[in-house]
Amino acid sequence: xxxTASTSSQSGEIxxxxxxxxxxxxxxxxxxxITTAATEAFPASVSKALPDLTHAVLIHDEAVESYxxxxxxxxxxIRPSVRVDRxxxxxxxxxxxxxxxxxxxxAMLACGADRRSVVIAVGGGVVxxxxxxxxxxxxxGIRFVQVPTTLLAxxxxxxxxxxxxxxxxxxxMVGAFWQPHLVWIDTQVMNTLPERSFLSGLAxxxxxxxxxxxxxxxxxxxxxxALVQRQDAxxxxxxxxxxxxxxxxxxxxxxxxxxxxxxxxxxxxxxxxIEATAGYGTLLHGEAVSIGMQMAASLAIDLGLxxxxxxxxxxKLLLDCGLPVRFPDADVQAMLPVMMRDKKVEHGxxxxxxxxxxxxxxxxxxxxxxNVVKAIHAHR
Amino acid sequence: xxxTASTSSQSGEIxxxxxxxxxxxxxxxxxxxITTAATEAFPASVSKALPDLTHAVLIHDEAVESYxxxxxxxxxxIRPSVRVDRxxxxxxxxxxxxxxxxxxxxAMLACGADRRSVVIAVGGGVVxxxxxxxxxxxxxGIRFVQVPTTLLAxxxxxxxxxxxxxxxxxxxMVGAFWQPHLVWIDTQVMNTLPERSFLSGLAxxxxxxxxxxxxxxxxxxxxxxALVQRQDAxxxxxxxxxxxxxxxxxxxxxxxxxxxxxxxxxxxxxxxxIEATAGYGTLLHGEAVSIGMQMAASLAIDLGLxxxxxxxxxxKLLLDCGLPVRFPDADVQAMLPVMMRDKKVEHGxxxxxxxxxxxxxxxxxxxxxxNVVKAIHAHR
Ligand SMILES: NC(=O)c1ccc[n+]([C@@H]2O[C@H](COP(=O)([O-])OP(=O)(O)OC[C@H]3O[C@@H](n4cnc5c(N)ncnc54)[C@H](O)[C@@H]3O)[C@@H](O)[C@H]2O)c1
Ligand SMILES: NC(=O)c1ccc[n+]([C@@H]2O[C@H](COP(=O)([O-])OP(=O)(O)OC[C@H]3O[C@@H](n4cnc5c(N)ncnc54)[C@H](O)[C@@H]3O)[C@@H](O)[C@H]2O)c1
Ligand SMILES: [Zn+2]
Ligand SMILES: [Zn+2]
Numbered sequence: 071x072x073x074t075a076s077t078s079s080q081s082g083e084i085x086x087x088x089x090x091x092x093x094x095x096x097x098x099x100x101x102x103x104i105t106t107a108a109t110e111a112f113p114a115s116v117s118k119a120l121p122d123l124t125h126a127v128l129i130h131d132e133a134v135e136s137y138x139x140x141x142x143x144x145x146x147x148i149r150p151s152v153r154v155d156r157x158x159x160x161x162x163x164x165x166x167x168x169x170x171x172x173x174x175x176x177a178m179l180a181c182g183a184d185r186r187s188v189v190i191a192v193g194g195g196v197v198x199x200x201x202x203x204x205x206x207x208x209x210x211g212i213r214f215v216q217v218p219t220t221l222l223a224x225x226x227x228x229x230x231x232x233x234x235x236x237x238x239x240x241x242x243m244v245g246a247f248w249q250p251h252l253v254w255i256d257t258q259v260m261n262t263l264p265e266r267s268f269l270s271g272l273a274x275x276x277x278x279x280x281x282x283x284x285x286x287x288x289x290x291x292x293x294x295x296a297l298v299q300r301q302d303a304x305x306x307x308x309x310x311x312x313x314x315x316x317x318x319x320x321x322x323x324x325x326x327x328x329x330x331x332x333x334x335x336x337x338x339x340x341x342x343x344i345e346a347t348a349g350y351g352t353l354l355h356g357e358a359v360s361i362g363m364q365m366a367a368s369l370a371i372d373l374g375l376x377x378x379x380x381x382x383x384x385x386k387l388l389l390d391c392g393l394p395v396r397f398p399d400a401d402v403q404a405m406l407p408v409m410m411r412d413k414k415v416e417h418g419x420x421x422x423x424x425x426x427x428x429x430x431x432x433x434x435x436x437x438x439x440x441n442v443v444k445a446i447h448a449h450r
Numbered sequence: 451x452x453x454t455a456s457t458s459s460q461s462g463e464i465x466x467x468x469x470x471x472x473x474x475x476x477x478x479x480x481x482x483x484i485t486t487a488a489t490e491a492f493p494a495s496v497s498k499a500l501p502d503l504t505h506a507v508l509i510h511d512e513a514v515e516s517y518x519x520x521x522x523x524x525x526x527x528i529r530p531s532v533r534v535d536r537x538x539x540x541x542x543x544x545x546x547x548x549x550x551x552x553x554x555x556x557a558m559l560a561c562g563a564d565r566r567s568v569v570i571a572v573g574g575g576v577v578x579x580x581x582x583x584x585x586x587x588x589x590x591g592i593r594f595v596q597v598p599t600t601l602l603a604x605x606x607x608x609x610x611x612x613x614x615x616x617x618x619x620x621x622x623m624v625g626a627f628w629q630p631h632l633v634w635i636d637t638q639v640m641n642t643l644p645e646r647s648f649l650s651g652l653a654x655x656x657x658x659x660x661x662x663x664x665x666x667x668x669x670x671x672x673x674x675x676a677l678v679q680r681q682d683a684x685x686x687x688x689x690x691x692x693x694x695x696x697x698x699x700x701x702x703x704x705x706x707x708x709x710x711x712x713x714x715x716x717x718x719x720x721x722x723x724i725e726a727t728a729g730y731g732t733l734l735h736g737e738a739v740s741i742g743m744q745m746a747a748s749l750a751i752d753l754g755l756x757x758x759x760x761x762x763x764x765x766k767l768l769l770d771c772g773l774p775v776r777f778p779d780a781d782v783q784a785m786l787p788v789m790m791r792d793k794k795v796e797h798g799x800x801x802x803x804x805x806x807x808x809x810x811x812x813x814x815x816x817x818x819x820x821n822v823v824k825a826i827h828a829h830r
Contacts, residue, residue: 168548171548172548172617175617175623176618176619179617179619180619203587206626207614207624207625208623209624210612210614210626210705210706211626211627211705232590234587234590237552237555237556239556239559239560240559244555245590246586246587246591325590326590
């Protein structure tokens with residue numbers, strides 16, 4: 071057992087061979103299992119989470135077809151009583167559409183899915199969100215398993231139960247809160263993941279250090295280069311700590327009603343404005359989040375909410391993770407109106423998730439546009 | 451206050467001017483208010499159920515456009531701080547489609563709906579199911595109000611939180627359990643409802659007497675002719691008692707997990723097979739349910755589960771309600787395979803909701819095909 075596993079197991083199951091984080095939501099609680107090259111163990115974990123399983127529909131991104139086929143094979147081999155169908159989804163954000171949703175639901179019905187069937191979503195955030203919503207709405211809700219294959223999906227989108235698709239007029243405007251019964255993470259699947267996508271996922275990892283876990287932030291400072299090289303044990307630990315943070319926040323505010331869940335949007339108000347104005351495909355989401363966290367930290371310092379040292383350390387860590395920390399093309403005049411339309415705007419005043427110190431953020435209202443402009447300029 | 455009102459109010463609010471039934475689901479509890487010609491009182495009821503309302507999207511069947519416009523007007527007049535948008539839906543079952551769902555969600559976004567907006571569904575079961583699912587999935591779930599305008603919707607589909615649309619391959623295959631915050635019933639809106647549709651709704655009313663409320667069954671025997679003539683007080687009382695029965699069953703099994711909710715399907719296994727084989731439009735749903743209840747009662751008697759008298763009384767009441775009690779064109783050989791595909795089939799054996807006595811039914815498994823055939827023949 072390596073060092074990662076020994077520090078693990080929020081669930082207290084020390085006999086597990088790999089780290090497990092439990093998302094604690096009463097009756098809707100579920101484990102996140104974090105493994106490397108462990109496809110052999112997948113059927114046992116699925117059986118444990120879903121003892122009465124007889125039919126699964128495995129929905130996967132076309133980019134991970136061979137991995138999905140392997141999971142299907144293993145599940146069918148080891149549990150011949152389980153029938154496993156497989157449906158693929160085209161890669162990319164446009165698949166979070168009504169068209170793909172309807173196609174999936176028709177396919178599920180055609181392969182004989184019923185209320186006891188289980189959806190297994192294999193892919194990045196796009197397939198997780200889409201297939202999760204298909205599970206939430208088929209027969210008014212059937213069980214599902216998340217098998218994330220991008221770093222962003224492993225540390226963020228597969229955990230917490232947000233599922234959905236886009237409308238032409240707005241991203242993630244349609245969906246459901248629908249918790250999985252199991253999140254199965256195998257870091258080996260990321261061997262085929264492009265460098266830029268992997269590093270982009272690290273931005274969300276750093277985010278958890280700043281918003282929730284100062285000790286984790288320090289560990290990341292120490293381990294950044296091993297992480298960038300994707301060393302297994304370090305990678306599993308980073309995913310585990312990230313999932314612990316996300317699970318904690320979700321536990322406090324499952325359906326985004328208390329406001330607590332908003333802390334996960336640290337850096338995101340700036341990031342969304344950057345993404346919306348930079349032109350499609352210029353920056354990956356995590357890259358925009360990296361720059362957005364820099365702007366948010368500057369804003370917090372400018373407002374006297376935290377020490378300048380936080381920005382210094384955050385800058386160094388993001389750079390060590392191979393992430394951009396400034397956006398020279400930032401168009402302030404274009405960004406501001408986008409930020410004003412953000413959900414966190416109330417009565418025309420801007421609100422931001424801002425750091426107080428490492429591991430602690432607050433929702434700060436009543437922020438002046440002048441300060442926002444200054445924060446953007448500081449990272450152009 | 452008429453006699454209906456005085457026997458009312460499961461919620462104990464004796465000061466209410468109209469009967470109110472409470473659906474008791476803890477935090478998700480809501481009132482069903484049963485009125486006649488009371489549009490004036492609608493804004494106050496909405497305000498009580500949704501004190502912080504600022505934006506409503508009223509989604510209505512095109513057949514009730516003028517009523518919907520009146521509700522919109524009243525709401526806007528009396529609470530000028532509330533913005534009310536209105537979207538219509540083509541009449542008929544084909545509107546429970548992805549196409550209409552997407553159209554509604556796009557329209558909601560276009561008129562500025564957000565997480566605090568409220569959907570008001572005005573129409574029969576089609577619009578209630580469709581608009582309810584739109585509310586359940588817009589921004590991962592916003593609040594909604596049911597304003598049923600058919601008798602079937604008043605006593606059945608608007609109560610209990612089942613929402614959804616159809617797939618090409620199956621009815622109600624996609625949807626959500628999503629409870630309304632208020633059900634507002636005004637019997638006057640049925641003035642324009644065709645006779646056959648109204649009588650068809652009475653089949654579900656009779657159903658509640660058989661499955662849950664023997665006293666109500668007796669009252670219906672006494673009041674049938676007044677009911678068929680749509681006398682207001684009798685009609686409100688029949689709706690109230692029906693809603694009380696449905697609310698009771700939903701309270702015991704909100705998400706259809708314990709099996710209790712299945713008792714609402716009394717007569718429906720036969721009815722679905724009749725509807726599927728009779729050809730589209732031959733029989734209305736309630737007409738098929740009426741015949742199906744006759745077959746179920748015969749089956750129960752044949753199996754020695756209940757007295758022959760139950761069928762005699764049920765037959766008379768259904769006839770008094772102007773409903774068909776036999777289906778001469780029944781094609782037994784076509785009906786059986788449909789019944790075998792029913793959700794209640796387990797291991798090839800048929801299961802039925804069968805009466806023990808008035809007011810009490812059981813789920814009976816292991817029923818022989820021969821008995822089923824005999825029951826169908828008894829009502830051809
Ligand atoms: N539900 C939530 O809580 C939540 C949170 C954050 C983001 N999201 C959503 O997640 C989505 C973004 O997720 P994403 O970044 O994973 O994008 P993605 O799913 O589009 O994956 C990125 C790219 O990587 C490819 N890919 C996936 N796994 C691979 C692998 N193992 N090897 C090689 N290529 C692989 C995909 O085909 C795609 O081209 C967005 O739609 C966003 O809205 C949801
Ligand atoms: N959600 C549930 O629990 C539940 C329960 C039972 C049935 N349902 C669903 O309900 C639907 C059937 O409901 P329905 O019988 O109300 O059908 P419906 O909504 O199609 O209405 C029947 C017809 O009456 C018209 N109409 C509605 N109100 C009218 C009025 N006041 N005056 C004149 N015409 C009017 C409609 O335009 C339509 O043509 C089905 O789709 C069924 O699946 C749902
Ligand atoms: Zn993000
Ligand atoms: Zn019915």
